[in-house]
Amino acid sequence: xxxxxxxxxxxxxxPAAGRGVRLGPGAPKALRTLGGTPMLIHAVRAMARSRAVxxxxxxxxxxxxxxxxRLLDExxxxxxxxxxxxxxxxxxxGSVRAGLEAxxxxxxxxxxxxxxxxxxxxxxxxxxxxxxRDGAPAVVPALALADTVKEVEPGxxxxxxxxxxxxERARLRAVQTPQGFDLATLLRAHEKFAxxxxxxxxxxxxxxxxxxxxxxxxGMVERLxxxxxxxxxxxxxxxxxxxLDLVLAEAVLARRRATDAY
Numbered sequence: 001x002x003x004x005x006x007x008x009x010x011x012x013x014x015p016a017a018g019r020g021v022r023l024g025p026g027a028p029k030a031l032r033t034l035g036g037t038p039m040l041i042h043a044v045r046a047m048a049r050s051r052a053v054x055x056x057x058x059x060x061x062x063x064x065x066x067x068x069x070r071l072l073d074e075x076x077x078x079x080x081x082x083x084x085x086x087x088x089x090x091x092x093x094g095s096v097r098a099g100l101e102a103x104x105x106x107x108x109x110x111x112x113x114x115x116x117x118x119x120x121x122x123x124x125x126x127x128x129x130x131x132x133r134d135g136a137p138a139v140v141p142a143l144a145l146a147d148t149v150k151e152v153e154p155g156x157x158x159x160x161x162x163x164x165x166x167x168e169r170a171r172l173r174a175v176q177t178p179q180g181f182d183l184a185t186l187l188r189a190h191e192k193f194a195x196x197x198x199x200x201x202x203x204x205x206x207x208x209x210x211x212x213x214x215x216x217x218x219g220m221v222e223r224l225x226x227x228x229x230x231x232x233x234x235x236x237x238x239x240x241x242x243x244l245d246l247v248l249a250e251a252v253l254a255r256r257r258a259t260d261a262y
Contacts, residue, residue: 008133011055011107012047012178013099016040016115017062017088028061030115031071032246035253039240040068041075042118042253047111047178048081049122052129055107056081057099058115059088092215097190103183109133110186111178112217119252120178120237127231128180138221139180141233142173176233179218189220 016030030040040058047053060068069085077083086102088095096112103110109132111125124141131139149172151165218228240249 007106008052008109009054009107010050010052010109010111010129010132010180011057011103012053012111012113013057013059013096013103014040014043014047014113014115015059015088015092015095015099016043016068017059017095018092028064029240031068032240034118034240034246034249035257037075038071039118039249040115041071043113043115043120044072044083045075045077046118046120046122047113047125048077048083050125050129051080052126053111054080054082055084055103057084057086057102059095059099060085062087062089093190093193093220096217097194100183100187100190107183109180110183111180112186113178114239116240117177117237118240119249119256120176121234124176124232124234124237125178128178131229131231132180132182136180136229137182137185137226138218138228140218140228140230141176141178141237142230143176143233143235145169145172145174173230174233175216175218175230176237176239179216181217181221185221185224185226186217189217189224189226193220193223 016028018029030043031038033039034042044056044058047056058068058072065085065087072083072085084102086098089098099112100110109129111128113120120141128139128141148169149167150163151167152161152163155161222228236252238245238248240246
């Protein structure tokens with residue numbers, strides 16, 4: 001069967017193996033509760049709400065896969081959505097690769113989604129999938145910036161840092177997830193920029209590479225010379241990283257439940 005006639009099947013990979021230290025001590029960030037339900041469950045449901053997503057692969061902490069499996073079994077998902085759990089690796093890049101390796105052969109496109117973005121609307125998920133299926137090899141949801149951005153010369157924490165440039169704000173976007181890819185393209189990026197045992201990219205430093213591998217899959221694809229396109233993101237697809245983010249997420253979820261039977 002040719003690539004043109006091959007049926008599209010989209011899966012989502014959710015790396016959830018990180019500890020989330022900026023939220024403070026306790027459970028891994030993905031297992032923190034939001035409205036009484038772990039953020040990971042919200043993130044999985046966000047992917048499953050898209051009728052185009054038939055499989056979600058959750059990449060759990062290396063020693064927590066059984067716990068994550070039990071958690072998923074306790075929370076209902078649409079019957080059309082299959083959920084796999086695989087153990088993660090030491091870096092986010094390695095964990096995403098573990099999720100990609102678990103995908104069946106009939107998957108043609110993949111979403112990579114942060115478990116810490118539990119409230120991304122289904123419209124955003126569908127927009128990313130549609131752009132990939134229309135031929136874009138890599139797609140990111142993104143928002144225009146409200147603040148002026150300065151490039152600085154990094155210094156020691158707490159010390160003044162000299163400004164070296166002011167980028168043109170109209171050309172900047174804040175990138176969210178899910179990021180969508182033609183699966184073959186993303187696999188090629190992971191193979192080319194695979195981490196060495198020392199934790200650095202075999203091809204040298206790149207986007208988000210600071211001892212933990214690439215933290216942005218679209219950045220890896222860019223390094224292949226492949227065009228990445230942006231579609232409109234959503235203000236409710238923010239990342240829950242700090243305690244104040246959790247407060248905002250609780251407020252968003254409460255509003256949804258009050259107005260949308262969420």
